[in-house]
Amino acid sequence: MAVHAHPDDESSKGAATMARYAAEGVDVLVVTCTGGERGSILNPKMDRPDILENIAEVRRQEMERAREILGVRQRFLGFVDSGLPEDESEPLPDGCFAVQSLETAAAPLVAAVREFRPHVILTYDDNGGYPHPDHIMTNRVSVEAFEAAGDPDRYPEAGEPWQPLKLYYHMGFSKERFEALHEAMSARGIGSPYADWISRWEDRPQKWAVTTKVPCADYFETRDQALLAHATQVDPDGFFFVCPREIQQEFWPTEDYHLARSLVDTTLPEDDLFAGVPVTEATPACS
Template identity: 65%
Template sequence: MAVHAHPDDESSKGAATMARYVREGVDVLVVTCTGGERGDVLNPKMDRPEVKESITEIRRAEMARAREILGVKQAWLGFVDSGWVENYDPADPSGLPEDAFARVPVEQAAEPLVKLIREFKPQVILTYDEEGGYPHPDHIHTHVISMAAFEAAGDPDRYPEAGAPWQPLKLYYHMGFTRSRVVALHEELLAMGEDSPYGEWLANWDDKDDKSDRVTTRVPCGEFFELRDDALRAHETQIDPDGFWFRVPLSVQRRRWPTEDYELVRSLVDSTVPEDDLFAGVHTPADVKG
């Protein structure tokens, strides 16, 4: 189960990993917390009044195309996009719209996720780190409710009306945007005599923000990068097909960094890091540590 804030997040974070596991026979469910209703049209080719007026319906249709490409199942939690806020402080969500997802109390917001966990019965959950991957209110709240639901889903005293308890065994954070990965791709392009889209980014990178040393798990999935990119392009309102996401040739990515990377933060099974498989240590219920 991969828990995401908006439609399109599933295609920019862990999409090749999910595509790989689906094709290996794993049942994969994407949970989308909001409909992306307050998202901007980020692709200039789609920036038209009729698109903005129908953004909710359009983003649902985009999500349907992306999940078909990846082969995943998908469920909506039904919350409303909070919108982007500069310098957002999660301790004070009062400046957000009244119906914003990030204003929903954790106990209330986690309940439908607990229900989905108990219905789907995932062994592994993917979500964002404590900063949300980036500080969008919905990404931060997605992290908070994912952590709460992971702990509550197996407790028969919590949310008794949400179904029979089920305890997931492992929880990971996405760690896709580390400095080590960006440097590797940047140096590879320069060595080839090609322009790199990462020069300015690296020049302004604050090393205290780097999370390279937190990566515990690198999942080989380079052969599925094309599917990942196709799923991204399905989100036409959000992704410019000629934009930043697609400037590094797939051959370079597969040669220099053919993995998607994660941090293992909760595990109820014995597994040794570093790992190359999200299901390392997950075999039978006998592996659970009490």
């Protein structure tokens, strides 16, 4: 189960991992906490009045296309996008996802965990990957659901208890990854957009170590197609596509994670999210 804040997050974080596991027979569910109703249109080609007026429905349609491309299941939890305030002192909209109490926000995710019965959950770190209020709340509800779903005394109305075994944080935006891609692009005489990021990296220190690198380069094209399905959010001439795919496949052929919780024995570093998870009919062996 991959828990995300908005439609498009599943395609920009861990998409190739999900596509690989789905292709290998693992049942993968994306849980999207909000509908992305307050998301800006980030692709200039899609910045049209008719789309703005129907942004919630457009983003649902984009999510469905991305889901089909990745070969996964998907469900919305039904919360309303909080938006990203330009000023941190600006209050968040009434009723949005990020202002819910933890128990209210986590309850439908606990129910989803108990229904889907995942062995592994993917989510963001405690800063949300970046400090968007919905991403931070997504971390909080994911940790809450991991810790509560197996306890029959907590959320008793949310179904029969089920205990996930491993919880991971996405670690795709690491300094080491961008340095490797920057050096590879520079060596080929390709202008790299990463130099400024790397020079200012002390402004965004990495709190969590990468523990798990999942080889999934064969699914980078699938990831890119899923990203492009979110046409209002992803500019085909933008950031996600400046580094040629073949360079990514050669110099950083993995998607990376931090193992935040584990109830099974495993040896670090890992190359498989299911390392240590007992193989059953519900957890196909992954090579």
